[in-house]
Amino acid sequence: MEMWEQVLLGIGAFAILFMFWPGAKAAMERSKAAENPDWKGALIPIFLVVVFVILLVFMAKS
Secondary structure (H helix, E strand, O other): OOHHHHHHHHHHHHHHHHHHHHHHHHHHHHHHOOOOOOOHHHHHHHHHHHHHHHHHHHHHHO
C-alpha cells in the first residue's frame, strides 16, 4: 500500500472516530446509569460464536 493511501486511511479513521465519539460517549453514560445490566445476555452469544469459529478452524486444519 502506498504511503498516500495509508495517510488517507488514517485521516478517514480519525474522522470516523471523531464523528461517532459523542454518540458513543452518551451510550456509555446511559449504560452506567442502568440499574440491572444484563451481561449474560451479551456474553453467552459472543462465547458461542467464538467456540463456533474455533471449531471451524479445527475442521479446516484436518
